[in-house]
Amino acid sequence: MRVYLDHNATTPVNADVADLVRRCMLEVFANPHSLHGFGVEARRMVEEARQRVASLLGVDEDEIIFTGSGTEADNLAIVGGARLIRKKTGRNKVVTSAIEHPAVLRTVEALKEEDFETVFVPAKPNGVVDMDAFCEALDDKTALASLMLANNETGVLQPVREAAKRAHKVGALMHSDVVQAVGKIEVNLRDLDVDLAALSGHKFYAPKGVGALFIRRGVRIEPIIFGGGHERGLRPATLNVPGIAGMGLAAKIAKDNLKENVSKISEMRDRFEQLVQERIPEIAINGGNAPRLPNTSNISFRFIEGEAVLFDLDRAGIAVSSGSACSSGKAEPSHVLTAMGLEAGLARASIRFSFGAANSPEQVEYVVEKLVESVERLRKMSPLWEDAKGRQKQ
Ligand code: PLP
Numbered sequence: 001m002r003v004y005l006d007h008n009a010t011t012p013v014n015a016d017v018a019d020l021v022r023r024c025m026l027e028v029f030a031n032p033h034s035l036h037g038f039g040v041e042a043r044r045m046v047e048e049a050r051q052r053v054a055s056l057l058g059v060d061e062d063e064i065i066f067t068g069s070g071t072e073a074d075n076l077a078i079v080g081g082a083r084l085i086r087k088k089t090g091r092n093k094v095v096t097s098a099i100e101h102p103a104v105l106r107t108v109e110a111l112k113e114e115d116f117e118t119v120f121v122p123a124k125p126n127g128v129v130d131m132d133a134f135c136e137a138l139d140d141k142t143a144l145a146s147l148m149l150a151n152n153e154t155g156v157l158q159p160v161r162e163a164a165k166r167a168h169k170v171g172a173l174m175h176s177d178v179v180q181a182v183g184k185i186e187v188n189l190r191d192l193d194v195d196l197a198a199l200s201g202h203k204f205y206a207p208k209g210v211g212a213l214f215i216r217r218g219v220r221i222e223p224i225i226f227g228g229g230h231e232r233g234l235r236p237a238t239l240n241v242p243g244i245a246g247m248g249l250a251a252k253i254a255k256d257n258l259k260e261n262v263s264k265i266s267e268m269r270d271r272f273e274q275l276v277q278e279r280i281p282e283i284a285i286n287g288g289n290a291p292r293l294p295n296t297s298n299i300s301f302r303f304i305e306g307e308a309v310l311f312d313l314d315r316a317g318i319a320v321s322s323g324s325a326c327s328s329g330k331a332e333p334s335h336v337l338t339a340m341g342l343e344a345g346l347a348r349a350s351i352r353f354s355f356g357a358a359n360s361p362e363q364v365e366y367v368v369e370k371l372v373e374s375v376e377r378l379r380k381m382s383p384l385w386e387d388a389k390g391r392q393k394q
Helices: 015-029 038-059 070-089 102-112 130-139 161-169 241-279 305-315 334-338 342-346 361-380 385-394
Strands: 064-068 092-097 117-123 142-146 172-179 198-202 211-214 284-285 294-301 350-354
Touching: 015 241, 038 198, 038 241, 064 070, 064 130, 070 102, 070 142, 070 198, 070 211, 092 102, 092 130, 092 198, 102 117, 102 130, 117 350, 130 161, 130 172, 161 172, 161 284, 211 294, 241 284, 241 294, 241 361, 294 305, 294 385
Parallel strands: 092 117, 092 142, 142 172, 172 198
Antiparallel strands: 064 211, 198 211, 284 294, 294 350
């Protein structure tokens, strides 16, 4: 059996989306900025996609620009927003959380090099960012605040609406990385009251290498790359029409199937956690007590290395992640779990299981069997586990 439980790293492309992408590549190949009929046809595809992405997010199509990735959308929002605000007002502070994806963390760190004051607010042990500290950091020097909607490692949902309210109170722009939430839960950017929001197609069954940035009507940012006047001059480059059209269709499919998918996927995730809790002692579900994405389960298996479990599961045909996929290969414990206060050993003992629409209850049973085997095998070899058992007996 082959089981893919790494949907937070990326999703497979939906078959109808793949068909559309292929058709676009072969038939709608013109530059959407060309004035001839071929170009008009391509432009129509792009505008339909813009409308579909906007509709998924509860906003208007003129508030969406297309980018080459979620990372690029985050960079454009944060750097383009903060730089312009500083030019206009002199404000030079950026506030974010310590549990952001590197697409935000590294971007804010880069602004430090431009003499912005930066604040990275830690999370509480349940995985929710400490809102008292976040709000305390916001002041009349703040140009921009950024808080992700759903954490990619734990799935824990963050109080973005509250953060936006406080950011606006001090006159700052509010950005949110909604990359992991889109397609997994309902995301209404109007309700969240954010000014800028980044998303990425490959997290909701569109191809990789296409993203979008929501820019609330009336909000101004400046470009961070320079070229032609595409996407209102904010993202110059010939548009990736097949990718954009694919993301548009994926957005429509996500919207049409959201309720059904949420209930199916959360049922599987909850059953999985129930079985793991019943069958494996000494585990901790990271973020398990906070509101979470319905598809994500981040579990620490005390006394062993998450990476070792990952390789055992891989041999059984099961794909999971230890830490976030973008930082795997590095030996350091996850910055997200560390920012929640987990000690390094427990952070390194963690595995992220992220479910998707094509998983089945039978796969859940299979994964639990293989997981039990792996954890038992690894703990038998772990001196820490033997010590802990010895202490329990005394
Ligand atoms: N933000 C979050 C929360 C993510 O999980 C990811 C991808 O893992 C990104 C941003 C980056 O998106 P992309 O891969 O499209 O650059």
